[in-house]
Each structure stands twice: as C-alpha cells, then as structure tokens.
Amino acid sequence: MPLPSYALGVMEASVYAPEVLARGLPSALPPAQPSEGRAEPTGLAAQAAPLLSLQGIGLSFGGVVALADIDLSVHPGEIRAIIGPNGAGKSSLINVISGVYRPDRGHVLLDGVGYAQVPTQRLAHLGVARTFQNLALFKGLSVLDNVASGLAYKVRSNFAGQVLGIGRSRGEQRDTLSRADQILQFLDLSPVRDRLVGTLPYGLQKRVELARALVAQPRLLLLDEPMAGMTASEKGEMAGFVRAARDRFATTVVLIEHDVGVVMGLSDRIAVLDYGRKIADATPDEVRNDQRVIDAYLGVASDNEDGAGI
Numbered sequence: 001m002p003l004p005s006y007a008l009g010v011m012e013a014s015v016y017a018p019e020v021l022a023r024g025l026p027s028a029l030p031p032a033q034p035s036e037g038r039a040e041p042t043g044l045a046a047q048a049a050p051l052l053s054l055q056g057i058g059l060s061f062g063g064v065v066a067l068a069d070i071d072l073s074v075h076p077g078e079i080r081a082i083i084g085p086n087g088a089g090k091s092s093l094i095n096v097i098s099g100v101y102r103p104d105r106g107h108v109l110l111d112g113v114g115y116a117q118v119p120t121q122r123l124a125h126l127g128v129a130r131t132f133q134n135l136a137l138f139k140g141l142s143v144l145d146n147v148a149s150g151l152a153y154k155v156r157s158n159f160a161g162q163v164l165g166i167g168r169s170r171g172e173q174r175d176t177l178s179r180a181d182q183i184l185q186f187l188d189l190s191p192v193r194d195r196l197v198g199t200l201p202y203g204l205q206k207r208v209e210l211a212r213a214l215v216a217q218p219r220l221l222l223l224d225e226p227m228a229g230m231t232a233s234e235k236g237e238m239a240g241f242v243r244a245a246r247d248r249f250a251t252t253v254v255l256i257e258h259d260v261g262v263v264m265g266l267s268d269r270i271a272v273l274d275y276g277r278k279i280a281d282a283t284p285d286e287v288r289n290d291q292r293v294i295d296a297y298l299g300v301a302s303d304n305e306d307g308a309g310i
C-alpha cells in the first residue's frame, strides 16, 4: 500500500537536538532493561533546568475541581510517573501538558517557554508527542503507515508535491519510510511492518502507538496508560522499551499508569495526585513509604490492574 499523503514528508530539523541528529536513529534494538534496574537521573540532569515546568495549575469542570495548584518540574532525560486513585486528576493533567485543556490558572512551560491550549501540529513542532489511553491508531492501515503518520505534522512539501510524488517530496517520502523502518526495528516491530494494525494483538498495538510517538524523536514524550490492558510480560517488555527509548534518544518521559508495581520499577520520580492535589513528588522508594500516599491508596489497591498496591 502506498504511503498516504498525510504521512509524507520530513521532520523539521529545528525540533531535534544536534547530538540526536548526528547520532541518527538506531539500527538495532538495544537490549530491554529489566523493569527493576532503575536508572537514576545523572547528577547533571538533576541539576539542569527543567524541560517541563507546571506552575500553579488549576482546572475545574463546572463545580468539579480536577486540578488544584499543581507544581511540577521534570528534568531532561527523566522518566516521571504521575499516579493516583481514580478521579485524582491524572488525565486532566496530561491533557493540560499536551495542550488539549487550557488550565484555568497557572502556567505550562517547555524549556522555559510558556504555552497553553495548542493544536496538535504546534505541539509536534514544540517537540512534544503523546500516546492515548484508548488506542488512536488507523486500524485499516499498515503498521508502517501508522508509524510514518507520526511525522505527518513535520512535512515540508506541499500537498500537490506529495500527491504527484515530485521534487523534494520523493526524497521526503524515502526519508519518512527510512525513519519509520528504523523505529520499527528499534521497537522490534519489523516482523509486523506490513500487517494491518487492526489485526495485531492489543499489546503490539500499544507498541505501535509508542513507535508512532517516538518516530519524531520528541523532546517530551507523554504516555497515557501505556501498559493498560497488557499481560504482565507485555508490561515488562513495554517498560523496557520506554527505558530504552529514553536512554537512546535522551527523551524526557511523563507517563500516567495504574499499575503501580510497573511504575515503581520504571520511573526516576513519581508525582502522586489525590483529589486534584499533588500529595507527593519523590523517588519510588520515598513514595512507597509516604504515609499520605499509603492513606490515599488504602482500599483502592484493587484498582491497580495487578492488585499490587503501593
């Protein structure tokens, strides 16, 4: 199947750090890390200015306060989880960070530059990519086309050039396919490259969504429940891929996830929400022993998919 017109093009070079451009995409999948061997952020990363800053974020729906006075700083290369019981405000927060919701109060800053509600295209140019809680893939298209569509917002060629396949567009098309193929290899998806996404098992579809978000080598990757609905071994694999992506591309990752056990093994730091407020923001070990967190989760351990609790 030819690549659809929306998927043609190349990425805007300005989005990428020079070292990533120089390094290019990997040619082979690095070994997935065990989910427990957490890599602490380096002293340098921990001291660097945050890539993402939330300052005093507030958001209400009618009379319902979804988020209240949330501050958050996520440093370059960090894997940051946001957890909390049902209705705590996790989805609202990721929607604020990804520009879907405009907060009633407060500021969102990426590299010190503020933004509020932004269209997806602008978000991509800022270097932010996300996955969705409920898969948002083109089920009737191949894995390759779905992943290539992750570059759709980076196109340089105009529509006519894409349709006619002329001039720079052809080069762009080759470049798009090449980048998509490399990310497929990185995530061990090459064997299903030409399969229609709708025919794949759910766990693999989640991985295709990760590939589509990663193909643009975002500075900030937002993952909305990346392991939801997966088996325990699929979750472990996914955690390994997320960490490998961070290690290879220096991508900063913010994820929300219900499986607290997986989150503890994967994250450098964890922010805990409860009733729209941040009640903890610390390392996994500190969070595990935080009385407020334990209290917030008491009686809701069964909400975690593996029932693991904290």
Ligand SMILES: Nc1ncnc2c1ncn2[C@@H]1O[C@H](COP(=O)(O)OP(=O)(O)OP(=O)(O)O)[C@@H](O)[C@H]1O
Residues within 6 Å of the ligand: 061, 064, 065, 066, 084, 085, 086, 087, 088, 089, 090, 091, 092, 093
């Ligand atoms: N679009 C909306 N309209 C009205 N209320 C909303 C909307 N979205 C979220 N809320 C409310 O805001 C609060 C926070 O919801 P949110 O979905 O952000 O929590 P969550 O932690 O992601 O929950 P879950 O784990 O169940 O997905 C809840 O009380 C919810 O009912």
